Amino acid sequence: MTTASTDSTPAVRTASVETRRWRLSETMQTVLLLLPSIVALAIFVYVFISFTFWVSLSNWRTLKVDLSLREPLFATYGELFAMARWQADLRNTFVFTVFFIAFAVTLGLTLAVMLDRHLAGHHVFRNIFLFPYALSFVVTGVVWRWIFNPETGLNLLFELLGMNHLLAQIGMGPLRPGWITDPTVVAQVNGILAAVLPGAESWQVRWGIPLAMIPVAIAATWQLSGFVMALYLGGMATISDEVREAARIDGAGEFQIYHRVIIPMLRPVTISVVVILLHVSLKIFDLVYTMAGVGPGFATDVPAIFVFEQMFKATRYNLGSAAAIIMLVLVALVIVPYLASTLKEES
Amino acid sequence: MFGKRTLSVGTLILLLALVMTACMAPQAAPAGEQAAPSGEQAQASGGKLEVFSWWTSGGEAAALQALFDVYSAQYPNVEIINATVAGGGGSAARPVLQTRLAGGDVPDTWQVHPGYELLGQYVEPGYVEPVTSLYQEEGWEAVVPEALRAMMTKDGELYQVTVGVHRGNGFWYNKKLLAENGIEIGATLSVDEFFTIAEQLKAAGVTPLCVGDSGIWASAQLFENTLLGVIGPERYNGLWDGSVRFDEPDVKQAMEVYGRMLDYQNDDHAALSWDQAVKKLMDGGCAFNSMGDWAYGEFVNAGKVDNEDFGWVSHPGTDGSFMIVADGFVLGNGAPNRENTINWLRVIGGKEAQEAFNPLKGSICARTDCDRAKFGPYHNWSMDSFAKDALVPTVVHGSAAPADFQQALNDAVTVFVVDKNVDAFANALVAAAQSSGFGR
Numbered sequence A: 001m002t003t004a005s006t007d008s009t010p011a012v013r014t015a016s017v018e019t020r021r022w023r024l025s026e027t028m029q030t031v032l033l034l035l036p037s038i039v040a041l042a043i044f045v046y047v048f049i050s051f052t053f054w055v056s057l058s059n060w061r062t063l064k065v066d067l068s069l070r071e072p073l074f075a076t077y078g079e080l081f082a083m084a085r086w087q088a089d090l091r092n093t094f095v096f097t098v099f100f101i102a103f104a105v106t107l108g109l110t111l112a113v114m115l116d117r118h119l120a121g122h123h124v125f126r127n128i129f130l131f132p133y134a135l136s137f138v139v140t141g142v143v144w145r146w147i148f149n150p151e152t153g154l155n156l157l158f159e160l161l162g163m164n165h166l167l168a169q170i171g172m173g174p175l176r177p178g179w180i181t182d183p184t185v186v187a188q189v190n191g192i193l194a195a196v197l198p199g200a201e202s203w204q205v206r207w208g209i210p211l212a213m214i215p216v217a218i219a220a221t222w223q224l225s226g227f228v229m230a231l232y233l234g235g236m237a238t239i240s241d242e243v244r245e246a247a248r249i250d251g252a253g254e255f256q257i258y259h260r261v262i263i264p265m266l267r268p269v270t271i272s273v274v275v276i277l278l279h280v281s282l283k284i285f286d287l288v289y290t291m292a293g294v295g296p297g298f299a300t301d302v303p304a305i306f307v308f309e310q311m312f313k314a315t316r317y318n319l320g321s322a323a324a325i326i327m328l329v330l331v332a333l334v335i336v337p338y339l340a341s342t343l344k345e346e347s
Numbered sequence B: 001m002f003g004k005r006t007l008s009v010g011t012l013i014l015l016l017a018l019v020m021t022a023c024m025a026p027q028a029a030p031a032g033e034q035a036a037p038s039g040e041q042a043q044a045s046g047g048k049l050e051v052f053s054w055w056t057s058g059g060e061a062a063a064l065q066a067l068f069d070v071y072s073a074q075y076p077n078v079e080i081i082n083a084t085v086a087g088g089g090g091s092a093a094r095p096v097l098q099t100r101l102a103g104g105d106v107p108d109t110w111q112v113h114p115g116y117e118l119l120g121q122y123v124e125p126g127y128v129e130p131v132t133s134l135y136q137e138e139g140w141e142a143v144v145p146e147a148l149r150a151m152m153t154k155d156g157e158l159y160q161v162t163v164g165v166h167r168g169n170g171f172w173y174n175k176k177l178l179a180e181n182g183i184e185i186g187a188t189l190s191v192d193e194f195f196t197i198a199e200q201l202k203a204a205g206v207t208p209l210c211v212g213d214s215g216i217w218a219s220a221q222l223f224e225n226t227l228l229g230v231i232g233p234e235r236y237n238g239l240w241d242g243s244v245r246f247d248e249p250d251v252k253q254a255m256e257v258y259g260r261m262l263d264y265q266n267d268d269h270a271a272l273s274w275d276q277a278v279k280k281l282m283d284g285g286c287a288f289n290s291m292g293d294w295a296y297g298e299f300v301n302a303g304k305v306d307n308e309d310f311g312w313v314s315h316p317g318t319d320g321s322f323m324i325v326a327d328g329f330v331l332g333n334g335a336p337n338r339e340n341t342i343n344w345l346r347v348i349g350g351k352e353a354q355e356a357f358n359p360l361k362g363s364i365c366a367r368t369d370c371d372r373a374k375f376g377p378y379h380n381w382s383m384d385s386f387a388k389d390a391l392v393p394t395v396v397h398g399s400a401a402p403a404d405f406q407q408a409l410n411d412a413v414t415v416f417v418v419d420k421n422v423d424a425f426a427n428a429l430v431a432a433a434q435s436s437g438f439g440r
Helices: A002-007 A010-057 A075-082 A084-116 A122-134 A137-147 A153-160 A163-169 A190-196 A213-237 A241-249 A254-265 A267-283 A286-291 A303-313 A317-346 B004-035 B039-044 B058-074 B093-102 B116-123 B132-138 B146-150 B175-180 B191-203 B217-241 B249-262 B274-282 B294-301 B338-348 B351-361 B377-388 B403-419 B422-436
Strands: B048-053 B079-084 B109-112 B161-167 B170-174 B288-291 B310-314 B321-329 B390-393
Touching: A010 A075, A010 A317, A075 A084, A075 A317, A084 A122, A084 A213, A084 A267, A084 A303, A084 B403, A122 A213, A137 A153, A137 A213, A137 A286, A153 A163, A213 A267, A213 A286, A241 A254, A254 A267, A267 A317, A286 A303, A303 A317, A303 B093, A303 B403, B048 B058, B048 B093, B048 B338, B058 B079, B058 B294, B058 B338, B058 B351, B109 B116, B109 B338, B116 B403, B132 B338, B146 B321, B146 B390, B161 B338, B161 B351, B161 B377, B170 B175, B170 B274, B170 B294, B191 B217, B191 B249, B217 B249, B217 B288, B217 B321, B217 B390, B217 B403, B249 B403, B249 B422, B274 B288, B274 B294, B288 B294, B310 B377, B321 B338, B321 B377, B338 B351, B403 B422
Parallel strands: B048 B079, B048 B109, B321 B390
Antiparallel strands: B109 B321, B161 B321, B170 B288, B170 B310
């Protein structure tokens, strides 16, 4: 900037003086045009976020609005993190996020690679794989609720296929998982956490993998893997055939081309995919609410359900707001670095 | 000929005119309507009445319509706005109502449960007006039981008109299934008797107890009924005024009994809703189900016959108590149609409306002088109980304690169903009672 201004010649300066009035009014125009959106954004996003934060610090616990600050400040947050249910929610979100992203990225990428090879009827398949994305999460939740109901759905299919008969013959018990009704938490790591983190021994929740969360992750994968596939297909379309040719000349096989060339080149797409899926999974509500609810022993409870129930059923507005603020922080932790890096690349 | 410019300007003016008249028209109409009738009497015979409820399913909607019909017969010129929000137990409606109240958009009248939900949530913040004068004018104090009135009274003023009363502590059984196993249930059932029968059934390969707790309140209700059965109505009432703590020995014993009952429940309880659990009982999938008498409607709708296909007793140990799950309406403070609303309350507190409403809703009248011939054998049994038994408030349906305790109970039950830890359960409820402001 400084070099540009010192280098500018008098001729250029006169030109800029002549057009200044026009330029100023252009800036004014821009500001005027943007003002409504800026005001709306400021009020409906930032003012309300600030309001929610204020409520989370307040005494508001009944239907009657009470915005006086609670003593000591942040007491509600302390209460929140001491709740077994909230601890379970954080665990569930973590487990769900890991499974969901692993499943969705793997499946989406696999589908994209398959379609990228122009198999017969790939147009039809591309649409079929994308269809679930067009459904509402509520619809997906209800459908998968029946599939993973222990009395109907998959277990009935196992029975009809004679699998349990077969298992009985080789001396094994019947295969009848409880799916979304199973309260079991496997791979518990409370002991390890207590050894590493001070204060962890006071956690009331069993840290591990709640089995009921996996069917929910499968349902979410079913819905979003088509979307992941579409993003990857878009990314692959930008990689020219010359790259593949070059790799082939260098003696790479089909697998190696993907493993060593295409997938590394798709890194920006992968980052976008992961960020998008992460914020979906952190905010998820409707799918879980309709499919499994809070689950046995909070095996499938998630922060968004917690917020809803604390706010509107328990009328603990301060606690619900505190949980909402924590959700915002979690999402921000994912989105802000991503936005920062994108902005950096653009400039 | 006209120029292009003239044409477009003309079109614009025409459009503007159209839009303006369109906007003006609906505003002009009600102004005219309001101007027409004069005097208070005429105002009351016209205008509108907004009734907010969550009665949308078959029998409930029909029962609400019956109330509307009785009202419209007396006030034909009042237009009733039926503001229902679908969702069991008001789970979706209450958030809407809360938002409207907080925003000052008060409905004329809305559905409410007596007890804490009424007094704590609506009376305390001043969202409703007292209706004591209606009770005096209509002589309702003589026909509405005192214990029920007490649940609607604060500082000597009554705030609600109750239309129907459900009995929460019902224990339903599949009569044929029990007969096949050589079991007959008498007029009452004690806790010990239940466990003897449950053991016998289990040995015969029959699931003793059906629970459908995909909505956890159903299991919380099993606990609430068991609690009442083990500690009795006096101690049970003491829990809500702070004179009894949740970690006292008899309360913990009730929790143990509840835990033992859960050992006899169906494996797929978490996948079923309460009505699916009743369905399972009808289909012979289990013998017993603890549920309020809204379950009765499920049996009737499925074509089952009283005392032949199915039977009922009080939940084990709760004979002599009546767990009140009642519905009523209030007068909104700042109701836009106050006069119409007062008339609405006058109508639904009356015998005619309650006799029309309750057989459809599957509940009994809140007044004790309804015509018994209009009700079947179950409801006559329930009316007997209502007239002579100890009336106690339900916590699961919002009468006994604040909403945040209700949520804390549901949360504690969600955990207890899995880990059956009595001490943790008791401590959670003690803490919740303290934080809700009624426990010590």
